Amino acid sequence: MNIGEASKASGVSAKMIRHYESIGLLRPPARGSNDYRLYAERDLHELRFIARARALGFSMKEIGELLSLWRNRRRASAQVRAIAGTHLKALEQRIAMMESVRATLSELVRCCHGDDRPDCPILDDLTLQR
Amino acid sequence: MNIGEASKASGVSAKMIRHYESIGLLRPPARGSNDYRLYAERDLHELRFIARARALGFSMKEIGELLSLWRNRRRASAQVRAIAGTHLKALEQRIAMMESVRATLSELVRCCHGDDRPDCPILDDLTLQR
DNA sequence: CTTGACCTTGCCATCATGGGAAGGTGTAGC
DNA sequence: GCTACACCTTCCCATGATGGCAAGGTCAAG
Numbered sequence A, B: 001m002n003i004g005e006a007s008k009a010s011g012v013s014a015k016m017i018r019h020y021e022s023i024g025l026l027r028p029p030a031r032g033s034n035d036y037r038l039y040a041e042r043d044l045h046e047l048r049f050i051a052r053a054r055a056l057g058f059s060m061k062e063i064g065e066l067l068s069l070w071r072n073r074r075r076a077s078a079q080v081r082a083i084a085g086t087h088l089k090a091l092e093q094r095i096a097m098m099e100s101v102r103a104t105l106s107e108l109v110r111c112c113h114g115d116d117r118p119d120c121p122i123l124d125d126l127t128l129q130r
Numbered sequence C: 001c002t003t004g005a006c007c008t009t010g011c012c013a014t015c016a017t018g019g020g021a022a023g024g025t026g027t028a029g030c
Numbered sequence D: 001g002c003t004a005c006a007c008c009t010t011c012c013c014a015t016g017a018t019g020g021c022a023a024g025g026t027c028a029a030g
Helices: A003-010 A014-022 A041-055 A060-071 A077-111 A121-127 B003-010 B014-022 B041-055 B060-071 B077-111 B121-127
Strands: none
Touching: A003 A014, A003 A041, A041 A060, A041 B121, A060 A077, A060 B121, A077 A121, A077 B077, A077 B121, A121 B041, A121 B060, A121 B077, B003 B014, B003 B041, B041 B060, B060 B077, B077 B121
C-alpha cells in the first residue's frame, strides 16, 4: 500500500512516516516504478508500534531502542523493562512537578476576585515583592 | 548592573535575557559606553517576574500578556485571572493525560518479569497484536 | 484532455533554551 | 605596558517532534 493508506491504517501522518524514515527509525520501504513508497504488513506493524509508543510518551530515541528489541527475537525482557522503567520514573517526576505547579496556580486563581480592581494576588506572586 | 549580574540576581540566564529582549518581551536596557547592557532595579523586577511565571509554566506569550497587565496600573484583575485560569485548565488536562499514561505504563512494567526471556507484555502492548 | 487526489523532495517554522564562534572590553597581577 | 581571564557583544546553529508550504510528478475517473 501507498504512504497515505499506511498513514490511515497506522494513525501516523505521512509526514511523520517520511520523517521517521529520514531519521533511521524506519527502514526505507520498497518503491514502485513511480517512486512511490510501498508499505507491507510488517511495515504497518512497526508504524503502529511507533504510534502506540508515542502515545505512551516514549521519545524517538527510546522508541528506536524498543523497536530494535522488538525486532530481535533474542532480546531479554529486562532490557525492555529498563527502558520503560526509566521512562516511567521520568514521567512520574514530571507529573509531580506539574502537580505542584497546579496547586500553586489553583490557590492563586482561587484568591483572585477577578473583577475590575487592579490588585491581584497572581501578579503579586509573580512579582515576588522584596 | 551588567547582564551577568542581572542574570545571577534574577535566575534568568544571560542568553535568555538577550533572547527575551530580542522577542520583545523585555525592553532594551540602557547601554554603557562599551555597549554593555545596563540593568536597573526595575528591569530586575521584570526578570524575576518572568522567571517566576516560567516556573509556573506560563508560555512566553502568556508572560508577555501578564507583563503588560503588570505594567498597566489600570488593569483589571479579571484579565489576569482569565489568563491564569486558561493556563491552569490546560495544565490540569495535561496532568490528567499524563496520569493516564502513567497508569498504563506502571501496569505494563509491573507485569514484566524483566529477565532473560524474550516475551514481554510491554512490547506486546506496543505491538497491539491484531 | 482535465481535474483532483496523491505522491515526491526540500525548506522552513514552531517553542524555549542553549552551545559555540568570532571579536571586543575591563581589570588584576606582574 | 603586557598578559590572562572573566565578561560582554552579535550571529548562527541545534534540540525534539511535528507540521505547513512550495514545486513538480503520477494516477485515474470523467
